[in-house]
Amino acid sequence: MHSHVLVFPFPAQGHMIPLLDLTAQLAGAGLTVTVVVTPKNLHFLDRLLAAHPTSISALSIPFPPHPAIPAGVENLFQLPPEAFRFMLHALGELHDPLLRWFRSHPSPPTAIISDLFLGWTHHLACQLSIRRYVFSPCGALAISIINSLWCEMPTRRNRDNDDEITEFPKIPNSPFYPWWQLSPLYQSYVEGDLVLEFIKDSFRANAVSHGLILNTFSELEAVYLDYLARELGHNRIWPIGPLTPPLEIGAVGRGGSSSVSISKTTAWLDTCQDRTVVFVCFGSQTLLSNKQLEELSLGLEKSGVRFILVVKDKMESDYGVLPIGFEDRVAGRGVVIRGWAPQVVILRHKAVGTYVTHCGWNSTTESIAAGVPMMAWPMGADQFVNATLIEDELDIGVRVCEGTEAVLGSDDLARHLLEATSHKWMERRARATALSKAAQDATTRGGSSFNNLDHFVSHLSK
Template identity: 45%
Template sequence: MSSKITHVVLYPVPAPGHFIPLLDFAQKLLIRGLTITLLVTPNNLHLLDPLLSLYSPSQFQHLLLPSALPPKDPASGLLGFLVSLHHQHYPFILEWLRTHTSPPISAIISDIFLGWTKQLADEVGLPRLAFSPSGVFGVSILASMWREKPHYDDPNDMRSVVSFEKLPKSPSQPWWQLCHLYREYKKEDPNRISFEESFLSNMSSWGIAFNSFSDLERVYLNHMKEEFGDDRVWAVGPLLPLGDETKSARGGSSSVPSHKLLSWLDKKRDDSVVYVCFGSGAKLTREQMDALAGALEKSGIDFVWSIKHLGEGHASGDYGKLPDDFEDRVGERGFVIKGWAPQVDILSHPAVGTFLTHCGWNSVLEAITVGGVVMLTWPLGADQYSNEQLLVDDLGIGIRVGGGTKKIPESGELARVLSLSVEENRPERAKAKKLREAALNAVKGGSSQKDLDDLVNTLNQL
């Protein structure tokens, strides 16, 4: 056996939706014998505990980066944060790469929101692989958007539709659904220019790996292979925990005892429970919370509702507060979680048949792979509208119920859809169950396992 060590550096964006799938990817690489150094900021250090307990320091180690400081201009939002990350971490990582000699580094694998690491890798003579925690369709829309630079003539007409005619099926989106990183910043904004250059660097990188699988996004995957070449695009998903020791703690510790939640679910009929969650970062307005609570109350269904915990003082603002006495009124029909929910455990329980979701890609993959559930789609931003298009229009496993940070659904109509979604013979359910089989086959000897093995072989030859 060769004694050669293939050592790769992994660098995620320090946000749950990006960090968690890259950790799952790291475990896939570790199992295949690669040595990994993961770059991590102090606030995410605890998320490494499961892997640190499973692998020796000689195979899995971390480099502690400086804490991600807020941007100079608080109004610059996520775009300012990402650009600030670039300026803070670039010199630190560059110095470490230049001085680290043992074991030598073979490649840098970094998040697509960190496209500037292509320049960093070039400086030290290493290949850079872009890692996308998002789907191929969503990334294709983003790349096309930054290249083609669509605009609208009337700033007051947010109904303008943007067509992406160079992509398969020529998809289109209303202007207001385009990623806010593109839409809400002026062309001359330095942060916007910097991020545009960074994102387009992904398309000139050595290769790209997607958290997706062939049967889910085949036509868009083939399109991306035309961009990079067949041997530089890998679909390695769905990236999910490999065992019970990491499954329940994915992304952090549950804010409720898992046994209490699972005991509650055990009392429910198969496919009769609706799980409601809008991810780790999304927030509903008070009016949206009231409408959703009213719909859940009127529907008569059983449900689990995971509500983002905003901490003391925050719930009194525009976000996050349940209507008074809501939990008392719904009684045993509802299980409310305030904080982090064990989402994989919930979706894998046979009682859960529907998922009301913001369409974040991690949630989409979990719903497909561990649950095979119907999805009620309520996207709020980022790539979530593209994901909704894929789920509803391409795959037929989703039903639109919301859309937009300001839209307030009519609670009576939403209650009706909630009730219909748990019916036994929903066509979306049959398609979802079939897609779940395809996802499991992809990672168990199918296309994703083959792509992952090919990627590792390619890295070993560098």
């Protein structure tokens, strides 16, 4: 029997890309998939719909108006970080239109797979007497922390001390973080923002949904996957990552258009020696201040290393402006890409040896899959947790800075860059290479993630 599933991604680049990669795999495994999007996000499905015209269809539902979201904006990467909660609320208004669609559809989906941030879809699934599966675009340790926050509600003793430590003793390796590094949504809720009651309910609904699909792999986070199974009280947990596409489908046009063509970038990389290039990129949401960029550019210049630096194409007076003359001074040795970069292609090139990253989970898993060790500068969300894995547990990287306000001095950066590209990182590089092999094994026939995906598809068909 062919199963029909509804897939509902959260409209932020780091969330949509992995869930759409999974959607392609589900369609390839013989499932019929309907993907929920709002009209302005429909173009993200172009490649999927072209590749799977008979098995994937789009359900485009008008974006619910919200007083705090400008008209015409329908995804998070067009909004400042503080608008995140409004996006969650607005999308919650899609409950009734979806319910009507299900009830009028001649052969409606028998399951919902929706993003971690759309926990309310669990209630929709209950109303329809079908199952809802959580898709987590972040790792098992990060989900363990998120669940722990919203289900156990830790607080701090001193409301004025942002450095007060919050501990998670039940989670393996007993992670702990200063208060300021915890979820801003959670901090606001605990400090009396009742507007977030809906969001608390949404996160708690994840813990009682029928199953959990994660963009990670058993060999990477086994201890946390086991913990989640104990906490959730069932084994319906499917780590099916890393969800990075094969290079031939490659990342081409996967997230946007770039100011430099992929062929031009790879041609430049082909002229560099193996593992000598440093890739510097802070994801789709982070905007560096001019001061941060100035020190970053100076550090790259002082270090003498070869590099690719990705900067946002939206420049504001205090953000995103490179120092005058920088590009001329590093011509030949460094490449600056404005806007979106073909990250998967760059990371997998043999010339790239180090990645300066904000530790978003997609970037982390793409780096692991490519066997590239990291210089970590976590900025927010689950990134501090991912930095724990990178540095403290896997030892495939080093934290060089933390937080959106911090400035990494150019001398410190130059020192880190020279170490990362020298023999001092040999063992770290060897560990990254071994993990890359494990990631590849996991996703090829007979591997853990490959088998988990297979198992999930047959579970849906029952």
